[in-house]
Amino acid sequence: MGKLTALAIKSAAPGKLFDGGGLFLLVRQSGSRLWRMKYRFAGKELLLSFGAYPEVSLAEARQRRDEARALLREGVDPSQARRARKVAARVGAAESFRAIADEWLARQKDALAPVTRAKAQWLLGLLAPIHAMPIAAIAAPDVLAALRRIESAGTIETAHRARQKASQVFRYAVATGRAMRDPTADLRGALAPVVATSHAAITDxxxxxxxxxxxxxxxxxxxxxxxxxxxxxxxxxxxxxxxxxxxxxxxxxxxxxxxxxxxxxxxxxxxxxxxxxxxxxxxxxxxxxxxxxxxxxxxxxxxxxxxxxxxxxxxxxxxxxxxxxxxxxxxxxxxxxxxxxxxxxxxxxxxxxxxxxxxxxxxxxxxxxxxxxxxxxxxxxxxxxxxxxxxxxxxxxxx
Missing domain, CATH: 1.10.443.10 (Intergrase catalytic core)
Structure with missing residues (x-):
């Protein structure tokens, strides 16, 4: 393995340049250079794509080949593993905190006044560090880190309100089978206390x-x-x-x-x-x-x-x-x-x-x-x- 060099790749004529271990570079008439890996699984010859050169370097292509060969040694088809990762990524995006929060907000359309719903949307928007995380994988420290950012800006009451809204989203996820529990329940006492203030008013x-x-x-x-x-x-x-x-x-x-x-x-x-x-x-x-x-x-x-x-x-x-x-x-x-x-x-x-x-x-x-x-x-x-x-x-x- 390791037959190819950067110089050979740049000067290659149309065709296939093999590096070893199934990895080769497909050079087309148009001049495009594409990384491919040929392998056998369950008695069939299959092909795996690693992207285009130079976006994917020779070293990176070799690393991906080695990872694919490691899967083959474990009896796993690397093509199927890749498809599974893509599906998991799509599912993760669909069941991210942000996606579940948006779904919960949509269901509050008739239950909350527009101004209250807008405020809830704003508060949930402040929890950006956990937006892309799968809601089932979010733990109390993840939520606390997001709330600490709000708290550090001096808006302690806002941090507490954001925690309350996050809790409502987690409870909705639990009820709909997308999460096992509400991690915000473990944050009681973790935030600085709110000093109660009332609206200034003249009463005398x-x-x-x-x-x-x-x-x-x-x-x-x-x-x-x-x-x-x-x-x-x-x-x-x-x-x-x-x-x-x-x-x-x-x-x-x-x-x-x-x-x-x-x-x-x-x-x-x-x-x-x-x-x-x-x-x-x-x-x-x-x-x-x-x-x-x-x-x-x-x-x-x-x-x-x-x-x-x-x-x-x-x-x-x-x-x-x-x-x-x-x-x-x-x-x-x-x-x-x-x-x-x-x-x-x-x-x-x-x-x-x-x-x-x-x-x-x-x-x-x-x-x-x-x-x-x-x-x-x-x-x-x-x-x-x-x-x-x-x-x-x-x-x-x-x-």
Whole structure:
């Protein structure tokens, strides 16, 4: 073996140049040079391709020949072994973490709100080091290494959330027979703990009054000014407010019905509109009433306002992220309404927080709507009194 040289290969005429051990170089009339190996298996003469020269060098071709001969000594057909590796690679790609994650996400289309699904997709995208790995072969250290990359960027909470999403994908793989277990279960305590922080919010009545007067004095786009005021009156999630559609609003009935597809908990939600809220909406109806969104984007009217619009407006009014946030209007309302004596169940239902007991959830929706209507009007009146500086005696819920 080892008859060929680089010089002989370069000057070779069309034909076959044998190196030994079945390896030869096929030189075609076109000038292309192809590595082949002739061998016998189960009484048949077969041919194995190793690629083209010079992409595959003489040394590499010899190495591949030696590997093939080693398989033959073990009674394995190298051609069949190659086909098996290709099949395994295709199966591995089909059952990689990324492929299973995409499959799981596709099945969440009706279960998750679009924004929640997009966030899940983003979190899973951060786990790039395990994307191409067969999901059944992924161990806890592999997942931890991927999470450490996120953690090292200082985004500890994001690392924990990525772990939670990965766990959901692994559990789905277990349920569908593509994995034996969820390796993230072994990572409890492996990541740095999350230091709990809440959304900054103003809850002191005197400070709330100052905030309301600041909102009234906002100089900017009329739709942004209206969104700021409705944030205080309705205390829905910022994403729900900015995507508010005119088709969801019934000003005569004084209610806004948010469809389940837009809610975090995937349940339709009714927001009673106090007379003050209806007045604000009627005021901007001539501006945006002909469009889909109550608060359309200034750049692209067929899309809602940016998620940063309310936050940026608060900053312009002098409220930084440690003082007040767009989400803080929810905490502000929850705190004040609880102190005003309203039922926590009614408040929680208006905040659209999930009720774990499904039977009780149905009961609550039917039972609390009248109380919520009364509470929302009382809340709007309370804010008016605070804004005007009146001696506020808040309307309390009947006991």
């Amino acid at each position: 009545p005197s400070k709330v009054a100052e905030l309301l007067r600041a909102l009234d004095g906002y100089i900017g786009q009329p739709t942004t000014a209206a969104a700021l005021k409705l944030s205080a009156l309705l205390f829905v999630r910022p994403g729900e407010l900015r995507a508010m559609e005119w088709a969801e609003v019934d000003l005569d009935a004084h209610e806004w019905r948010i469809p389940a597809s837009r809610m975090k908990m995937r349940e339709g939600h009714v927001v009673p509109l106090a007379t003050q809220a209806v007045a604000i909406l009627r005021a901007i109806q001539p501006l945006t009433g002909s469009r889909r969104y109550v608060f359309p984007s200034l750049r692209t009217p067929d899309r809602p306002m940016s998620e940063n619009t309310i936050t940026a407006a608060l900053r312009r009014l002098g409220y930084d992220g440690d003082t007040m946030t767009a989400h803080g209007f929810r905490a502000m309302a929850s705190t004040r309404l609880n102190e005003m004596g309203w039922s926590p169940d009614v408040i929680e239902r208006q905040l659209a927080h999930a009720e774990r007991n499904k039977v009780r959830a149905v009961y609550n929706r039917a039972m609390y709507l009248k109380e919520r209507i009364r509470m929302m009007q009382a809340w709007a009146d309370y804010l008016d009194a605070l804004r005007s500086g009146s001696n506020v005696v808040p309307m309390r819920a009947a006991r």
